[in-house]
Structures are given as C-alpha cells and as structure tokens.
Amino acid sequence: MTDRHEFDDEFDDELDDDDEDDELESFATTTYSISELASAINGVLEDGFDDGVWVWGEISSVSVKGGHTYFTLVEDLGGGKRAQLNVNLWAGVLQRIRPVLKSSGLAIQNGLRVRVRGELDFYAPFGKLSLTMQEIDPRFTLGDIALQREELLRKLKESGRYDANRRPGPTSRKRSRGAGSDSRCRWSTCVFRATRPCARCRMPFATCRDAVTST
Numbered sequence: 001m002t003d004r005h006e007f008d009d010e011f012d013d014e015l016d017d018d019d020e021d022d023e024l025e026s027f028a029t030t031t032y033s034i035s036e037l038a039s040a041i042n043g044v045l046e047d048g049f050d051d052g053v054w055v056w057g058e059i060s061s062v063s064v065k066g067g068h069t070y071f072t073l074v075e076d077l078g079g080g081k082r083a084q085l086n087v088n089l090w091a092g093v094l095q096r097i098r099p100v101l102k103s104s105g106l107a108i109q110n111g112l113r114v115r116v117r118g119e120l121d122f123y124a125p126f127g128k129l130s131l132t133m134q135e136i137d138p139r140f141t142l143g144d145i146a147l148q149r150e151e152l153l154r155k156l157k158e159s160g161r162y163d164a165n166r167r168p169g170p171t172s173r174k175r176s177r178g179a180g181s182d183s184r185c186r187w188s189t190c191v192f193r194a195t196r197p198c199a200r201c202r203m204p205f206a207t208c209r210d211a212v213t214s215t
Helices: 002-028 034-048 091-104 138-159 161-166 170-179 211-214
Strands: 053-065 069-078 083-088 113-123 128-136
Touching: 002 170, 034 113, 053 083, 069 091, 091 128, 113 138
Parallel strands: 083 128
Antiparallel strands: 053 069, 053 113, 069 083, 113 128
C-alpha cells in the first residue's frame, strides 16, 4: 500500500510539473504584432505614469511645424555620452503656457535647461518613445539661470574681464549703445557661454553690459 501511494504522489507531481512547463512555454511563445506591442507598451506607460511625469533636461534641436513645436531634451552623461527624449509641444498647449513663459522672460529655445511635465507615448510608426508636453516649471529654469550667471560672473571677475567691461571709456560707451538698442536685453535670452553672442544685442556675451551687470 505504501509503495502504491508513493507512486501516485510521484505521478501527480509529474503532472503538476508538466502543467507548469506548458504554462511557461505558452507564455514564452506569445507573439505580438508591432501594433499590439505598441499598444501594450502604452498601456504599461499609462498605468505606471497615470498622472504624467516630470522630467528635466536641456532643450536641443528645436523645430516648428504647422504651429506645433518639437524638440529634444538632452542629459549629458559625461564621456561623450548622453540620454535624450523627444518632446512634442502642441500649438494649443503652447498657447496656454505662453503667458507663463512671457512673465518669466523665457522661450522654448536651444540651450535652455527646463523641467516639464507630460504624458509618455510610444509611437509605433516611428518606433520611438516621446513626451507630449503639458506644463513647464519656470522656477527650475530661472534658478538654473541664476546659478549659471553667478558662475560666469565669478569666472569673469577672476579673469579681470568683468572690471574691464565696467570701466568707462569710448569703447565701453559704444558697447553700451549697442546693447541699449533693446533695453530689455535679459539674462534669460543670452546663450550661457562667453564665446557666443547675446541673443538680443548680438554682441559677445562677455562684453554685453546688460547681460553681465543687470540684476
């Protein structure tokens, strides 16, 4: 009797193992069409980020088509490597956030570090993940601009170029008149490298009096 029971138990265990193997094999061999897979990916993204997601990075490759704005958010990983995410900013959303941008003196432009919120989407026709932008946090960008401004001022002072720029003289007055062509020449519209020109007055950034000396 004992041997018969042991045999039955072993047989049942083998049947259970076979059932598990069949389930694993069935799961492993599930095959999706590309559109089905894209739909499944988007389902996972919606469940995981049902309230959208905030992400920060530096704006690059801005383009405008049909009123819609497209750009890439880039993160420098060092060693020549970087991570990037495509962003879609539809015309209606841009119109809604335009007052926020204007009141902060900001614009969607290359080189600007931003924090934005949007919904993730895997677009099957291109096979790419993108973010459909809904909001922007101007405080993040303004804080980053202030840090870059302080760092640049420190470097200019160490090199002596800051004091040379503030020293009165014909050259300085000439530069002042050039920058004064637009009295609203703001720090946030300048490219944040001394070797590039101010976006408004087109003078070398390190010699733009409004950009360097404004508070």
